[in-house]
Amino acid sequence: MTSSSVAPSPSGSGAAPVERADVIVVGAGPGGSATAAYLADHGLDVVLLEKSSFPRDKICGDGLTPRATKELVSLGVDTTGWQRTKGLRIKGGGHTLQLDWPESDAFPGYGMVRTRAQLDEALARHAERKGALLHERTSVSTPIRDTSGRVTGVTAKRLDDAGRATGETVTYRAPVVVASDGVSSRLATAVGRPKREDRVMGVAVRAYYTTPKRDDYLESHLELWSRDDAGNRILMPGYGWLFPLEDGRTNVGLGTLDTTSAFQKTDYKDVMRRWVEDINPEWQLEHDETAGPIRGAALPMGFNRTPLYADGLLLVGDSGGMVNPFNGEGIDYALEAARLGAELVAQAMARPSDAERERVLAAYPKVMKDELGGYFTLGRWFAHAIGNPEVMRLATRYGLPRTRLMPFLLKIMANLADPTSKGASDRLITTLSRLAPSA
Numbered sequence: 001m002t003s004s005s006v007a008p009s010p011s012g013s014g015a016a017p018v019e020r021a022d023v024i025v026v027g028a029g030p031g032g033s034a035t036a037a038y039l040a041d042h043g044l045d046v047v048l049l050e051k052s053s054f055p056r057d058k059i060c061g062d063g064l065t066p067r068a069t070k071e072l073v074s075l076g077v078d079t080t081g082w083q084r085t086k087g088l089r090i091k092g093g094g095h096t097l098q099l100d101w102p103e104s105d106a107f108p109g110y111g112m113v114r115t116r117a118q119l120d121e122a123l124a125r126h127a128e129r130k131g132a133l134l135h136e137r138t139s140v141s142t143p144i145r146d147t148s149g150r151v152t153g154v155t156a157k158r159l160d161d162a163g164r165a166t167g168e169t170v171t172y173r174a175p176v177v178v179a180s181d182g183v184s185s186r187l188a189t190a191v192g193r194p195k196r197e198d199r200v201m202g203v204a205v206r207a208y209y210t211t212p213k214r215d216d217y218l219e220s221h222l223e224l225w226s227r228d229d230a231g232n233r234i235l236m237p238g239y240g241w242l243f244p245l246e247d248g249r250t251n252v253g254l255g256t257l258d259t260t261s262a263f264q265k266t267d268y269k270d271v272m273r274r275w276v277e278d279i280n281p282e283w284q285l286e287h288d289e290t291a292g293p294i295r296g297a298a299l300p301m302g303f304n305r306t307p308l309y310a311d312g313l314l315l316v317g318d319s320g321g322m323v324n325p326f327n328g329e330g331i332d333y334a335l336e337a338a339r340l341g342a343e344l345v346a347q348a349m350a351r352p353s354d355a356e357r358e359r360v361l362a363a364y365p366k367v368m369k370d371e372l373g374g375y376f377t378l379g380r381w382f383a384h385a386i387g388n389p390e391v392m393r394l395a396t397r398y399g400l401p402r403t404r405l406m407p408f409l410l411k412i413m414a415n416l417a418d419p420t421s422k423g424a425s426d427r428l429i430t431t432l433s434r435l436a437p438s439a
Helices: 030-041 066-075 116-130 186-190 268-278 331-349 354-361 364-385 389-399 406-413 424-435
Strands: 005-007 018-020 023-026 046-049 083-085 087-092 095-100 111-113 133-135 138-145 151-159 165-173 176-179 201-210 217-221 224-227 233-236 239-244 249-257 295-300 313-315
Touching: 023 030, 023 151, 030 046, 030 066, 030 116, 030 331, 046 116, 066 111, 066 331, 083 239, 087 406, 095 406, 116 133, 138 165, 138 186, 151 176, 176 186, 176 331, 186 313, 201 268, 224 268, 249 268, 331 354, 331 364, 364 424, 406 424
Parallel strands: 018 165, 023 046, 023 176, 046 133, 087 217, 176 313
Antiparallel strands: 005 018, 083 111, 087 095, 138 151, 151 165, 201 249, 201 295, 217 239, 224 233, 239 249
């Protein structure tokens, strides 16, 4: 168990209590909880702060590719009973192509689907079992910085069950603070790390629908057809998805990029309603009102906030823009960053001097860019290329029939190339990622 301690405020002082730890992790999404679990496994005292209480929902497609599945296995999470997927079914241009996940030594041959309400709580509880101290209903308001500007802790407010401030404020102090507080990242913004305007930003909307259809493939629609008020079909920028769950529902959503001219002037919730009406009737989709309305969220892509580490604050997941520009997937990259970042933090905390510790922590941006920087650049180029829906329409019409090409595209878009393989497609993707300038 963690040995984090709370120092009570002196009697009558009115000062906020202070809790000390080796590392403070802010945000118990996949990246934050995984970071806390790994750090606790390394023997460090970890405090994990989450403003909501579990279970709680997050806007997401809920699809986990084999890359994310591998990370969950490495983390030691029990995935018994989770919906498994065999691959991806792609529709567009009048064609349908069903592709199995590639088998390789690097990744398992299956993916999964799990709602974020279930996934996030499973990871947070896993971190607790490893020894991290989880505080739910704790809203971090500001970072604490010393005279040199280094982040040495955070100030937080306790919330009641309704999400209202109770009036209790707590100070948390640690040599290292991890910001896994989402796309807006209050911590990163407060220390002067705004979002980069030269990076791709996406938006996704989704809702849950009941369906009698049972499926073990993710389904992706590369042409997003909607209808105008007169009933005329119009091609919209973006793509749609249907990701099946084990409970008789499916996660239905669509995503688009800010590289499209229609990005700021389109009501994507309305587009989704119209699109769902035209989905193949075999799905028999009925909106699950109990799971909430169509909701949307931003997708920060390609390291859109930097530096990923400086002055005691390390970024993991959406706070650092770790979303794949090819497909909008972020969970696997948050989990990877958690694993790599926790290893560096553990190594740093074992060093005998502040200077040595800082040198180890400062390697984190390079480690992440070496791992993903070139691939994210390829994705950014791809995102700009498909900003025009007509380009996607032509690519779909003439690309999908080329069945020998599509397994390669699945590998590159889901980042499933095996770097140790001698296969032509794996070697090509690895080489392209290595040659592309780092994001």
